[in-house]
Amino acid sequence: MKENTSLKTILNIVSVSLVAFSGIMAETAMNVTFPALSKEFHTNLNAIQWVTTAYLLAVTIMITTSSYLIKRYSSRNLWLVSIVFFVIGTLICGFSPNMTLLILGRVLEGISAGIAMPLVFNIVVATVPAAKIGVWMGIASMIISLAPSFGPTYGGALADTFGWRSIFFILLIAPTISLILGWKTVRAVKRHEIKGSFDGLAFVSLAIFLTSALLLVNKLESGKVDWTWLIVAIITLITFIIRGMTSKANFLNLKLFVKPKFIALLIPIALYMFILLGLNLIIPTYLQYFLHASSFWAGFSLLPGALIGALLAPIFGRLYDLKGAKIPLYLGNTIFTVVIVIMTLWVPKLSLPLIITLYILFIIGRNMAYTSAQTAVIVDEDSLEKADAMAIVQTLQMFMGALGTTVGALFQAKYGAVNGLQHFAWLAVVLSILIFGLFAIYFSKRFQVKRA
Structure with missing residues (x-):
């Protein structure tokens, strides 16, 4: 039997993904503006990082409700609400005269992304044929991952030309496109009603x-x-x-935490987000303070790697569909670990071209393992628990992303641009080795179950 994904389903996935894309785009674009924000609002980098951390915290808290919301309300209504929150939050950010209102706007954007992100992946699971779930999880990840791909370069270019406020105003294009594509295609999908x-x-x-x-x-x-x-x-x-x-x-199903296989993939997914967002904060700041690069070049340093990683996500998903999780998980984490070790040892000698090269390899390894882990951890659960599993996975990974941002800012505030990067990189090496052990637990025969 030939299983095809309809155009309506594709537009449904793309439309909702664009809302999540918008919030993450604003988050990563702002990372390169920290020195400028520090001067404008007369505060230090550790305080400024709450522009990012508050957003991530709002996303995290909102995602905890996603399992209930997806079972209780239609996907169309949730999509429209997420757009409203994003537009209001973005306008507040663009016009904010102080840090308080800027952070408030970021929180509203975070609520929007916290609704949209789990909604995207639940739509994929509910509407895409089983044989193509890996590919479409990869495509949804690709759309969302394009935000951190373009975000730093987008933010740096606008900050250097029109000022950081323009970052928010231009972003309003994304939800507009989402409305155009999704008005007739985003409809309620089959869901498990709750009592x-x-x-x-x-x-x-x-x-x-x-x-x-x-x-x-x-x-x-x-x-x-x-x-x-x-x-x-x-x-x-x-x-x-x-x-x-x-x-x-009704809230989160904590019974999933007694499943070793679930935990063995949940923790690596969270650690990948911790390391990624920590480095995404530290590297641009390192380039600006140590190598005296402009906001544009500090942001551009992350673009090639993030863009390549995003475009490869569907390929990694296809590899999962064809070969299962073992090859992409182990191969991806091996590349990830080797690159971090090299980065750690070469921190004082890093140049812009070298950072770009290492970041490309870092993202390829990270995304190969991350995409497969995120697919496997959901596919492993039965239909009644998929929404709960997704809510837990995305809650923890976004919290760890916020924690990575906080720890990255803390390291640089305490140790400086160079030593802060090196200390964080050493921490990442230790965590990448831990991930190998968790993968071994996941594939242990003791915990294997037959997949339908």
Whole structure:
């Protein structure tokens, strides 16, 4: 039987992906403007990084609700709401006279992306033939990944010519295109209806935990542990776990955490995001402060690698469809690890051409493993748990992305542009070795299950 993906389904996926694309584009574009924002708002880089961290935190918190929202509301309504939040947030950012309003606008953009990102992948799972899920997960990832591909260059070019505010105004083109493509094609897809109410207590306790955890790490710049945030983080985490295991209301399905195979891919996915967004913050700042590159060239340094990685995502997805997860996971992480080791050893000698070359290889390895892990971790679950699995995966990876940004800014604030990059790179080496061990657990015969 020939299984084709209809034009309507394709436009559905592309339209929703563009909303997620828009938010991530703004996030990565702003990374190269940190020196300019620091001067305009008269504050340090560790404070400015909250322009990125607040966005990522908002995405993370919103994604925790995605399993409930996708089961409760139609995909069309969720898509339209995400566009409204993005447009309002973007206008606030563009006109913001101070840091407070800028961060508020970023939070609204984060809410938009937090709705759209899991919605994209759930639409893929619900509408694409099983034999082509790997390819279309790759295509959806490609569209979203084009944002960090173009973001830094886009942001650097506009910051150097029209100023950083223009970054937001021009971005309004993306949701406009999304509306044009999706008005007649984004429709409700089959979903598993739920009974019962939303678990507000579990949501609030998890949101407070995620926020306090980031604030705790951010406060480490002073060299001391903030015991208040530590206590809040511990109490809210315990509250969330107890509530999640005992409540009959709807939120995240914590029973997935008892599955070793799920955890063995969940953690690598999160670590890949931590390392990627940490380096995406550190490298442009390193180039501007140490090599005295312009905002444009600092942003451009990430473009070739991110663009190549995004365009290769469907190919990596096809490799998964044909060969399974083992080859792309191990091969991708091997390339990823080797490149990080080289980058770590050569930090004081890095030049712009060398950074561009290493980043290309870094992204190829990272995306090969990341795309396959994200596909496998969802495909492994039954239909009733796919939305929960996606919500957990994207919640943790976005939180780890926010954490990577915070840690990257902390390292550079504490150790300087050069040593900050080297310290973070050494941390990445350790984490990449840990990922090999987690892959070994995933493929262990002890935990193998037959796939339908």
